[in-house]
Amino acid sequence: MAYRHLNVEQTNAPASLSRRDFLRLHVSEGKRVLELSCERLFMRYQDAQSGVGRRQVSNHDDVMPWAQQPTGFDTPTLDELFAELERQLAEADELCVLEPDWLNGGAFGREVGARVEAFERRGGHVAFGSFSPPSVSNGIMES
Amino acid sequence: MAIDPLKTVGQNTPRIDAYERVTGQATYTRDIKLPGMLYARVLRSNVPHAMIRRIDTSKAEALPGVRAVMTHETHKIPYGSGSISGGRQYSDAHKDITTRLRYTFNDHVRYVGEPVAAVAAVNRHVAEEALQLIEIDYEELPFVLDVEEAIEPGAPEIWSGGNIAHDSENRQQPIGGRTGDLEAGFAEADQIFEDRFTTQFVQDAQMEPRSALAHWEGDKLILHTPTQGVSNCRHDTARDLGLEDHQVQVICQYMGGGFGDKNGNYYFDLIAAAFARDLGVPVMVELSRKDDWLATHGRWHTVQDYRVGVKDDGTVTAIQLNGLSGMGPYLRRSGNVAGMDVYACENTEKSILPVHTNRVVSGNFRAPTYPQGYFGIESMMDEVAYKLGIDPVQFALKNMVRPTETKQFTNFTLDQCIEQGAELFDWANRWKPEPGSGEGPIKRGAGMAFMMFNARLGASSAILRVNAEGRYTVYVGVTDIGPGAKTTMSMLAAEELGVPLSDVDIVWGDSDRCPYSVGESGSRCTMMTGYAVVEAARDLKRQIAENGMPQGDSVLIASATPAPTTNGKLREGFGAHFVEVEVDTHLGDVRVTKYVTVHESGRILNPLPALDQIRGAVIQGIGQALTEDLRYDSRNGQPLTSGYYWGRHLTHLDVPQIENVFIETDDGLGPYGAKTVGESGIIIAPVAVANAVYNAIGHRMRDLPITRDKILEVVA
Structure with a gap:
């Protein structure tokens, strides 16, 4: 039972599954299928737009006036967020857009919609579906 | 200030999840079961201070059903949330420079309860059995439990460089500062009073013992854990594991209380994550009630030395506080002591040294810096009022902070809280101008205290x-x-x-x-x-x-994502508590017989839980005043009183009906003018009780908790 020191960056994810925030990538019949959770992307979009995490000072009620200001969270900017989406789309063959009702209207829908259309124009296959987060029932989580 | 009634807000509304909670349908972290999940338990140091010379896990690893054993030799995961200088948990820059970094497992163990190993197994029973098979050879070191002894020359060094905690730049400096002209304030005084007050360590004692369930989807960690903030816990956990924030998902659907004990992430979150990553299956780490008591955190204990200058007419002209806060071996929060700013006196100095000891770690507990600080300052001022022959209520009204040109409030009701509370309580008839003057062995007395607590935006x-x-x-x-x-x-x-x-x-x-x-x-x-x-x-x-x-x-x-401001004004919640106690001078027993609170917390959005919060906080405060204490055996550094029973935590049956009145206001800020409620109720409960005990027996109780032995010692 030899143990290594935990070093996440050196470990390899299972080849069939990769998950990045609002995206889930798996390989099916040799094709790289990307699931896009619009709900989760919208949350990150909201955080990126507000920038609140980047300027967060403290979440605690014990603030020391003499202490230095902390650095805040690793909240991406809007540009970084959509650049990541584009990068992931560039490597996918199929795209499954989950909870598409989050794309209704507004700047968020236009931004995401434009990238989905671009993916389709490049020959990618797009499907729409509803995402079912793991449900917990009677204490048993069904993954 | 009258407020306009609203349709939904302001109505007594049962919790929307009450049914799920009381019928057992609510799924807490420990209720979750994932396919193939393992259970993990943590082995803890049974010595207060030692270096681990050798740790042998071979027998545990050989036990059927054990899947992995983790120690400082196998995993070196920084636990940033518990080590940062300066009391800030989320400053990554500070984490980078601190010279006192804490790891999930440390070969230098610094308190009884510190994690030294963890076992993941097919079920919790096998995991517990395996813990017993781990052999550890400790090189025991001298230990220190008392904050004053810890900073004496030659004291056992818990950290290289001495036991005063580091600030954000690795300096050993006191918390505090000066306002006005302290020397002039004392020169102006007709009388100067000095006194010492001390408070104990008390556990947050939330109902739900801690647990964490981790599993991975590729490089993404999904962490179920009872936390008071999913965003911050996510960031903490990502930082400690060397991940980016988006690689961690934190889920907490139900939790059984927090009281500050569940701020940020905890080391068992990291243990669960590491086991799950290494073994490729979900892993649940569970803490027992005793683990929860001795290996999370509680309110820091303090020593407070006050010096107060006062004119003969009762005007306070100077306040000086020198104090020590016991932080345990790792600095999880600041160690600050609050309360002086509720007085108008402009000439002040505060100097608090956070000190490391070989006790359990101190951290946030419901108004982290307040109840211990208010116990000190308002015991001191109560004493001054008696010495000057002034009714404490009148002394409070004379010396409490008030709005000035340079100190403006969004609204101010502290005087109303005090005056209304005195009337409701019937202070004029219950308070004894001559303390301890009651007839017979059962003596009654009345005490009061007042507070303000920031309602920041x-x-x-x-x-x-x-x-x-x-x-x-x-x-x-x-x-x-x-x-x-x-x-x-x-x-x-x-x-x-x-x-x-x-x-x-x-x-x-x-x-x-x-x-x-x-x-x-x-x-x-x-x-x-x-x-x-x-x-x-x-x-x-x-x-x-x-x-x-x-x-x-x-x-x-x-x-x-609004970011409202008060435009430089102070936004505070206000309150006053009035207490009557009976003290049995033969048995040393203290019984609270009447408790009245008046709070101004802006508009009360939901009166039902708001009242519950005040009552619950007062019960905790009475417990801090009279019974709760984590005691240690000074001979061997072992904690003696863990758990609800030995910790002597009170229940609703131990206290009288707590009468509360909210003065409702709307300063146009917050949601419909709402202010702080959750922490306000505990802040002055300990000192209000202590002041009532003084009024009953005529002896000032300067050390919490006010137990029978202490009462009997002074009345004998």
Whole structure:
């Protein structure tokens, strides 16, 4: 039972599954299928737009006036967020857009919609579906 | 100031998840079961201070059913949330420079209860059995439990360089500062009083013992853990594991209380994550009640030396405080001591040294810096009032902080709280001008105290959407630590939208499915996240007015991240407590016979849980005054009183009916003028009780808790 020191960056994810925030990538019949959770992307979009995490000072009620200001969270900017989406789309063959009702209207829908259309124009296959987060029932989580 | 009644807000509203909670349908972290999951238990140091010379896990590893054993030799994971200088948990820059970094497992163990190994096994029983098979050879070191002894020359060094905690730049400097001209203040005084007050370590004692369930999807960690803030816990955990924030999802759907003990992440979150990563299956780490008591944190104990200058007419002219705070071996929070700013005196000096000892770690507990500080300052001032022959209520009204040109408040009701409380309590008849003057062995007395607590504003986010069926859904990153945040957020949305509460759903407690939230600490959830809900609702109403209700599959989505300010004004919640006690001078027993509180917390959004919060906090405060204590055996550094029974935590049956009045106001800030509630009730409960004991027996009790032996010692 030899143990290594935990070093996440050196470990390899299972080849069939990769998950990045609002995206889930798996390989099916040799094709790289990307699931896009619009709900989760919208949350990150909201955080990126507000920038609140980047300027967060403290979440605690014990603030020391003499202490230095902390650095805040690793909240991406809007540009970084959509650049990541584009990068992931560039490597996918199929795209499954989950909870598409989050794309209704507004700047968020236009931004995401434009990238989905671009993916389709490049020959990618797009499907729409509803995402079912793991449900917990009677204490048993069904993954 | 009268407030306009509202339709939903302000109505007694049961928690929207009450049924699930009381019928056992609510799924807490420990209730979750995932296919193939393992259970982990943590082995803890049984010595207060030692170096681990050798640790042999071979027998544990050989036990059938054991899947992995983890120690400092196998895993070196920084645990940043528990080690940062300066009391800030989320400053990554500080984490980078601190010279006192704590790891999940340390070969230098510094308190009884410190994690030294963990076992993952097929079930919790095998994991526990395996812990017994781990052999550790300790090189025991001298230990120190007392804060004053810890800073004496030659004291055992818990950290290289001495036992005074480091600040954010690795300096050993006191917390505090000066205002006005202290020397001039003392020169102006007719009399100067000095006294010492000390407070004990008390555990947060939340109902739900800690646990953490981790599993991975590729390089993404999904962490179920009872936390007071999913956003902050996510960031903490990502930082400690060397991940980016988006690689961690923190979920907390139900939790059984927090009281500050569940701020940020904890080492067992990291243990669960590491086991799950290495073994490729979900792993649940569970803490026992004793683990929870001795290996999380509680309120820091203090030594406070006051010097107060006062004129013969009762005007306080100078206040000086020198203090020590016992932080345990790792600095999790600041160690600050609050309370002096509730007095108007402008000539002040405060100097607090946070000190390391070989006791359990100290950290946030409901108003982290306040009850111990208010016990010191208001015991001191109560004593001064008696010495000058002034009624404590009149002394309070004379010396309490008041609005000035340079110190403006968004609104101010402290004087109303005191005056109304005195009247409701019948202070004039219950208080004895001559303390200890009652007849017979059972002596009655009355005490009072007053407080203010910051009701700060700040940024947080909320998202709100409506579908064609007219269902509204609020997305907020709250976890509902007990006061009913889910209900409050839903009520705010319903109120602003003008729809029934039953039309509003809520998504909460999931860092991937909710926007950033400030979390639930500092009594700020309602003021910050609640205000974001109101702003999002206003945005949604505007969209509905412009576009009409959505049709078919379409929805309307609104979001808000307001960052309101007070424009330089102080925004405070105010309160006053009045207590009557009976002291049995033969047995040393203290019994609280009447308790009246008056609080101004702005508009009360939901009176039912607001009152519960005041009552619960007062019970905790009475416990801190009279019974609760984590005692240690000074000969061997072993903790003696863990758990609810030995810790002597009070229940509703131990206290009288607590009468509370809210003075409702609306200063135009926060959601409909709401201010802080959750922490306010505990702040002055210990000192109000202590002052009542003095009035009853004529002896000042300077050391908490006021136990029978201490009473008997002074009345003998």
